[in-house]
Amino acid sequence: MYVYDFRDGDRSMADLLGGKGANLAEMTKLGLPVPPGFTITTEACRHYLLSGSNPDGLEAEIATHVATLEESMGRRLGDPRDPLLVSVRSGARFSMPGMMETVLNIGLNDESVEGLAQVADDPRFAWDAYRRLLQMFGKTVLDIYGEEFESRLDAAKEAAGVATDVELSPEQLKDLVGQFKDVIARESGAPFPQDPHEQLMRAVRAVFDSWNTERAVLYRRRERIPADLGTAVNVQAMAFGNVGEGSGTGVAFTRDPGSGEKGVYGDYLPDAQGEDVVAGIRNTLPLHDLEQLDKPAYDELMSIMATLESHYRDICDIEFTIERRKLWMLQTRVGKRTAGAAFRIAIQLVDEGVISMDEAVERVTGAQLAQLMFPQFATDSERDLLAKGTNASPGAAVGKVVFDSATAVAWAARGQDVILVRRETNPDDLGGMVAATGILTSRGGKTSHAAVVARGMGKTAVCGAENIEVRSADKVMRVGDVQVAEGDVISIDGSTGEVFLGEVPVMQSPVVRYFEVGLDAAIADVDEPTADLVRAVDRIMRHADDRRRLGVRTNADTGPDAARARRMGAQGIGLLRTEHMFLGEHKKYVEKLILASTDDEREAALAALLPLQIADFTDVLDAMDGLPVTIRLIDPPLHEFLPDRTELAVEVALDKERGQVDEAKVQVLREVNRLAEQNPMLGLRGVRLGLVLPGLFALQVRAIAEAACALRSQGKDPRAEIMIPLIATAAEFEFTRAEAERVLAEVEAKNGCPLGFAIGTMIELPRAALTADRIAESAEFFSFGTNDLTQTTWGFSRDDVEAAFFSPYLEMGIFSVSPFESIDRQGVGELVRMAVQKGRATRPGLHCGVCGEHGGDPDSVHFFDEVGLDYVSCSPFRVPVARLEAGRSAIERAGGKGSDTR
């Protein structure tokens, strides 16, 4: 079955009937006044798209449904006396506004237009309807350039000396119809089809085809809508809002979509069709005015809207038409809203008793919460909007304009905030992008190099602001008459895509402030809407925390970071990267350690490092007192601690040329050359280094144990977990574990302080996942390092590839999202699932977490919940996002409604 009458469907069938079709069916089921019609399924569309032809029986099914429609309307398609007219509208699973096609007034031809004129007693209306059909059919079905029609319409209005279409006389419209038919015959090589059934079938096919227009394809990629869903097609009896006084059309929300406050919000346009509202030719009236114009219709509409809201249990967004005082409902859907409104509306609906707290949590998303946490431009500040581009990477950035990477680096080094402005970026610009506070380009969208790299860096970016002309050579950019020179200040809003001249004050998000200082302090001196928002966030977060199964930890390497994350709700540290400690002030000792040529030198370097490491660990364990702190032993390759090889080689060569050879430098170069690796990511690092460089891991374990014993003696409760990185095979773990246990036992005995710290491993190589059953024989916990696991599973290193080919890959649709941003379920995710199962087969209840950056990505959090991890760990700022999504996932898995938040 490829066709469903509106009376045979409901809102649960959106996959098959599309969003619009499912909601039309739902309204029909509720007994609301919906013009009758039917929906051709997405399945039929998919068949057509794959095979190039309609599925068998589709045309017969449509014919049957048309006959039913004719019967219920008492009119026939193409009837020369009183024709039935229908609309043909696309309607996919996910809304793709403006992307796809509509043809109205199907059923008109040279004969039936006369009948319509007579029946309606309005020749102008009839000929205008025919004119509209020809125009839409020409553009949509026959692919004729729209200007061919629009220019003739404009000429006719000019000739008639009128400003709007409705002022044209029937004769003038009739003449225009003649011209449009000529255009069609000439451009398409055949006359406009007079057979209404042919009109209908060709319109349906045009809607199918519109799924794959370039703009639709691009839109889907941007919005991460799967490419293979296809669209449904809705065929519906026409209702006319443009048949004079007592008619009109409107759109409305069942409550304020900004604040969620009760009461109806909308616009009404008398004597008009829906398309006229979109075209914006005439000014609309506030919906309340309809009460004066047509009280019965208004009252009916209010009653219907109340019905819809209580039925959908959410704010609804509707379209309606009044044809000669008869109200028709043309569409409804759950209304879109801003991030802030989403939280406020959810809580208001709870307070009104409409939805439960579970549902409220489902109604908001981590992405919305993240949006509320970015710094924002102060709302009450003056702004001078210069341009608008794509909101490529969120945040608010203010700085001096620079036009090249070198200047960006130089000025940033002097402590200045800069905005790097380029037509588009390429890998040469990486240095400047790192140095800049924000990035602005005049070319490219969300998948451009600039956008991809900026998001990877967490840097604010606006891309593709096309009305900006960037002249890098002249160090200037222009928007119309406005010229901005190097050094001038601009402000860019990566969440809205707006670009402002001058400095716009940036303020901390009130939601972040709430996490930092708590509810009462956060709402002490803000306006009421902000306070309302913060209270809503508070209630939703608390409920999400109640419901979630998944723990949320943080990735933090210092005491202050740990403390901050704890305020954000982190329940421990999932990843403390000890190498960050080694890269700071300790670097010189590490260099000594690596370059040591005797055991004594190495011992001395290790001895110098020990007190520094103890201090490092003490800070973090103290900040996370009473909560688990997973400490990863040193992971990166040795040479990261050494000088750059090429730079050093150049220096030594120049020294030699100048006769100033520095033997120590030459010696360092020799060691650097010896340690140089082709692929350091795949080289001597992690556990390999621990096994090959004597004393390094032991030093770290000793420092952890000493720090913990010292804290214990102060009555504290340090809870370290020791994590061994880059395990590929169980034997590596077993060797390292034995050494760590020996050191722990030694320090425990010395201090009379039994610690009982667990020793576990990162699972970050495919082989570790594949042999997790063996590894779990001795590893006491797993933590999935999904960054590295993504690198090895896909065989690309993040450093190299994001710049080199992620941008073209996203453009081509090979990725819909970077696998470093959101977990790749088919590949990397499959390994995670396998490793959890294998690990727990060996060691039931094995504690498993994830410490890759995916731990803070909403979609990934749901995946990790699904595969049964115990916790996710993410950067402090993402902790609230992970908490919320963990709550949403728990509710969903407990059978929540799974509201469509797209």
Next chain:
Amino acid sequence: MYVYDFRDGDRSMADLLGGKGANLAEMTKLGLPVPPGFTITTEACRHYLLSGSNPDGLEAEIATHVATLEESMGRRLGDPRDPLLVSVRSGARFSMPGMMETVLNIGLNDESVEGLAQVADDPRFAWDAYRRLLQMFGKTVLDIYGEEFESRLDAAKEAAGVATDVELSPEQLKDLVGQFKDVIARESGAPFPQDPHEQLMRAVRAVFDSWNTERAVLYRRRERIPADLGTAVNVQAMAFGNVGEGSGTGVAFTRDPGSGEKGVYGDYLPDAQGEDVVAGIRNTLPLHDLEQLDKPAYDELMSIMATLESHYRDICDIEFTIERRKLWMLQTRVGKRTAGAAFRIAIQLVDEGVISMDEAVERVTGAQLAQLMFPQFATDSERDLLAKGTNASPGAAVGKVVFDSATAVAWAARGQDVILVRRETNPDDLGGMVAATGILTSRGGKTSHAAVVARGMGKTAVCGAENIEVRSADKVMRVGDVQVAEGDVISIDGSTGEVFLGEVPVMQSPVVRYFEVGLDAAIADVDEPTADLVRAVDRIMRHADDRRRLGVRTNADTGPDAARARRMGAQGIGLLRTEHMFLGEHKKYVEKLILASTDDEREAALAALLPLQIADFTDVLDAMDGLPVTIRLIDPPLHEFLPDRTELAVEVALDKERGQVDEAKVQVLREVNRLAEQNPMLGLRGVRLGLVLPGLFALQVRAIAEAACALRSQGKDPRAEIMIPLIATAAEFEFTRAEAERVLAEVEAKNGCPLGFAIGTMIELPRAALTADRIAESAEFFSFGTNDLTQTTWGFSRDDVEAAFFSPYLEMGIFSVSPFESIDRQGVGELVRMAVQKGRATRPGLHCGVCGEHGGDPDSVHFFDEVGLDYVSCSPFRVPVARLEAGRSAIERAGGKGSDTR
């Protein structure tokens, strides 16, 4: 049940009873004269090793079996009048000669020694037996330094003025026993246990413990014997060969282990115990002499050996003892043999009707065949043996001695063959190792850095020749009085570990000659043993080819290589690496292509490359006419075609310093910097490059198609298969396939030459294996790139890690073999298995091969056969090895006997 009487086991139970125990049981079952006894299982040993104590009930079981033994012998352990004596011997699943422990004469004590003296009527024998027990028990069970006993024995002999033990008088031996008991009491802190049951249990435990002595652990690692098998323990009534005339002991083979010729070979030592033969104190007699000494015993032995050979259907190696003219069999096993003998013996046994051709193929190994294919030193040449080390990497190499890497590189660059001699090597020596013909070290064994790296390079190496003193600073090495200076010529045999002074002539292997020129030509002018060997190889190879299911292709990039591989039996090319072509004379065009800054420049570079590529492909397709040739589109990262970044940076800096700036060079450096990658292995390469660099893949496909069409027009039958590298996700393949199909269609149409070439993919990333079902929707074949798959699955790059940590990893036993050498079944192999299953679930019968170097590794070939690949592909030289192993695998899988070839 932890203990089996010899009468209750058989040879199939070697896992449980160990090799020795199983064969003792088998001989018992055959009714041969085996001293009665019982075997304690490997399971008991494993329990002991894991838990530190004997399994429950073991001691009771042993007591029961001792009682049965006492009954059948009519003597009791420790009986002061007529004591039963037993031996306690280890016996693991795989022979570990000299590695583990034996205690003889258990059951003697201060009282029973007198009884034995009386019963044997030989006090000297009795006191010598007690002396031996004390000595072995002291060393083995009590871990007393052997010198404590040996020095006293020597002193006693000196005092007595005799040369051998047997010349000591009973009184002198009695005195020695007293001294030994004192040593034991002093060194172990307790007197020698007089209770024979305690002696027995402690000896059993000592054998268990001997599994984990350092030398046993090292031996197992070297021989790739699993560490967790444990050993069985054989307890057996003593038979004495040292009770005067009419007694003795011997070892024998049932036929000549060198040539396989029929007839008995062995040695006999009258009036001696087995340990005396090993000690080599007295000269043995040829076994035939026994016929004169004791005709009945000799005849019985001949009859038993005939029985054994026909029972085992293979050459057997035995130990026996004659006690007062009574023959006792102490051991038998299938005899070890050289590689050449293995082939000849197998065929002789076939010709004698003893075994089938299937069995003959099972009796030889690919490793043995490979050994026969290495160049060898001419057998009849004069040789001056200088030293002997470990046979670390096979082959025969002759060259001038150098002592440092720099000299090796310099001399090799002048066209000289050099042998790099070092105490041991480290990563600094890599350049020299690449340049050298062979490598010799005085330290380290088969897992040393030198050995691991040399095997990886396929370079001849002898390691750990410990009597060589290497003085690199003086550029000299010494062996005793002989001094070898830099520039002197030596010859090293990597298959035997021998080092010769001067040049030993190297000859091509007759087996390689056979593959090159065929049987008749190969045996035309060689000696008969060689001809016999070549004929044996020929028959075995032909039978292996008949039986194997798995195809064998080769990895070859040039016409001559392809032709050579075809002679070696390759059934096509499994991997033609097009980048090798690009690195030769074409490199300059590739550099132009990469550095092209305009479309025109790029087009010009591509146009210049096209005819060169066509010529390349024509050569190879012609050489493999009629057979499949899988051509991999270009795979390595761009910068491999560009100058070295550090070198170029130094040059440019020096130019600048000298005021001689070369703008073109600066420009190249800029590009090289732009293209530089942190981890090129994980960067822009393979399909990624093909998708990002327009025209490159299309050029290659065009060249393949043009070459094929040209060959077709000459009546040839070129059969290319186009392979796309580094696929991680199906979409990459689909995009590339579409472009390739477009180009193929174009060339086919232009030349009127339909080609119908299949387009498939490498599976060389974990994600490709995990999503093989999706990829198989459009890929027409799979080829597993197990080199890269190993790199990403384990997360290490071969370039970096073999040098950096494979050597310590092999020493530690983390690897028993490099995963680049033999497929890692648990990790990489699991992905291969998964991908084959998933791929064929989508596309039944999907053609799958392997083109990593594992394709030529014997163990890996069996694995690939097991998982159902269609072919393996390997270097030309390994093709015969793969053919043989594919045959062996097929026979084994068809239910072959699976002879133990270890």
